[in-house]
Amino acid sequence: MALTQTALRVALYEGPGAKSLSPGRRFETVKQLLSQGCSVRSAADPGDASVWVGDFDGGPATPGFQHVSLDQPDFAEAIDGVRIQEQAAPAGQWKPWFPVIDYDRCTNCMQCLSFCLFGVYGVDGDRKLQVQNQDNCKTNCPACSRVCPEAAILFPKYKAGPINGDVVSDADLQREKMKVDISALLGGDVYSLLRERTAKAQSRFSKERDADKALAERQKCLTKLAALSADIPPEVLASLPSPEEIARRAAEAAARARAALEPSN
Amino acid sequence: MSTPRILYCHCQYAQVLPKDVKEQVLQSLCDRGVEFEAVADLCELSARRDPLLKALADGGPLKIAACFPRAVKWLFAAAGAPLDAGQTEVCNLRVEAATAASEALLNAALSPNLPAGKNQS
Numbered sequence: 001m002a003l004t005q006t007a008l009r010v011a012l013y014e015g016p017g018a019k020s021l022s023p024g025r026r027f028e029t030v031k032q033l034l035s036q037g038c039s040v041r042s043a044a045d046p047g048d049a050s051v052w053v054g055d056f057d058g059g060p061a062t063p064g065f066q067h068v069s070l071d072q073p074d075f076a077e078a079i080d081g082v083r084i085q086e087q088a089a090p091a092g093q094w095k096p097w098f099p100v101i102d103y104d105r106c107t108n109c110m111q112c113l114s115f116c117l118f119g120v121y122g123v124d125g126d127r128k129l130q131v132q133n134q135d136n137c138k139t140n141c142p143a144c145s146r147v148c149p150e151a152a153i154l155f156p157k158y159k160a161g162p163i164n165g166d167v168v169s170d171a172d173l174q175r176e177k178m179k180v181d182i183s184a185l186l187g188g189d190v191y192s193l194l195r196e197r198t199a200k201a202q203s204r205f206s207k208e209r210d211a212d213k214a215l216a217e218r219q220k221c222l223t224k225l226a227a228l229s230a231d232i233p234p235e236v237l238a239s240l241p242s243p244e245e246i247a248r249r250a251a252e253a254a255a256r257a258r259a260a261l262e263p264s265n
Numbered sequence: 266m267s268t269p270r271i272l273y274c275h276c277q278y279a280q281v282l283p284k285d286v287k288e289q290v291l292q293s294l295c296d297r298g299v300e301f302e303a304v305a306d307l308c309e310l311s312a313r314r315d316p317l318l319k320a321l322a323d324g325g326p327l328k329i330a331a332c333f334p335r336a337v338k339w340l341f342a343a344a345g346a347p348l349d350a351g352q353t354e355v356c357n358l359r360v361e362a363a364t365a366a367s368e369a370l371l372n373a374a375l376s377p378n379l380p381a382g383k384n385q386s
Contacts, residue, residue, distance in 0.1 A: 003312050034277060042301050095278045096278055100311070100336065100343055134312040156333070
């Protein structure tokens with residue numbers, strides 16, 4: 001999915017040619033439009049809205065603009081129709097969960113780029129870290145923020161601070177650093193831990209050739225990994241690629257991070 | 266200084282803003298009949314680099330009802346629409362009571378509160 005579409009811009013119109021709305025109706029209308037993923041402008045000047053919504057008094061207020069009357073029984077469907085016609089972003093197909101970089105804190109160390117197996121991160125022309133593929137991020141997984149030694153990675157929809165954008169305290173920084181240290185002691189990062197354990201398991205499987213045992217071992221590894229990184233949702237762990245693919249992607253990510261950090265000629 | 270514009274985020278796709286708080290704040294804006302912009306989800310607009318964010322960032326004094334100021338600052342920046350720290354006030358609906366947030370939004374006086382940071386002039 002490419003995030004190329006933008007939200008449908010709707011003006012809640014109460015100017016000449018339309019009736020004023022009661023506060024209750026205004027509230028319900030705005031709430032309805034927001035639930036359909038629209039951006040709503042409630043102002044005398046409709047601005048650059050694609051469609052005007054209102055209680056029109058005897059017909060469209062201004063010819064040449066799309067109007068949707070609040071009185072029509074299929075109001076929600078009519079808005080959806082305009083959205084499709086305008087090729088605006090559909091509502092609710094993607095939960096906007098992705099990392100946001102606090103560049104006041106980021107040191108461009110590339111640990112996150114090196115860590116992420118899903119190609120969320122990249123670098124710009126000046127080799128500065130960027131979030132480039134937001135929709136590749138695994139919903140509810142804040143793992144990359146855990147490897148950031150500066151607490152510079154936010155997930156605004158995360159439950160707790162400082163990952164949710166709350167102020168970063170000294171205690172937070174110490175805690176984040178400790179997590180990285182623990183991770184390093186365990187083998188670099190959670191994914192390398194997984195690779196190591198899976199490799200050991202694979203070596204046994206090749207001898208045992210028992211698919212059930214292989215599956216049980218993989219599940220055991222994932223459970224242990226989940227216990228070590230309590231924030232990683234089980235479904236993310238379960239959807240990790242094969243050990244070979246993990247190794248390939250990790251090497252690729254590390255190479256990209258190294259390239260970004262190399263001094264330019 | 267001109268009257269601050271108001272942006273309200275409904276955080277449609279997550280449960281991080283208390284439902285009663287965000288609805289009471291939206292209700293207060295509708296009750297008062299003030300002009301405002303409302304977006305379904307600021308995070309999604311940021312990821313899509315929606316041009317509305319640039320228009321809001323470039324348009325002068327702005328009050329934003331959303332979440333933590335640090336998150337709001339960098340969501341706008343990620344969309345290529347950096348906010349002016351001196352002209353932006355964020356009401357954090359994750360922690361503020363609805364009454365306090367509504368009063369702050371509807372008050373014509375602006376109290377800028379974005380984190381200054383090393384990259385902020």
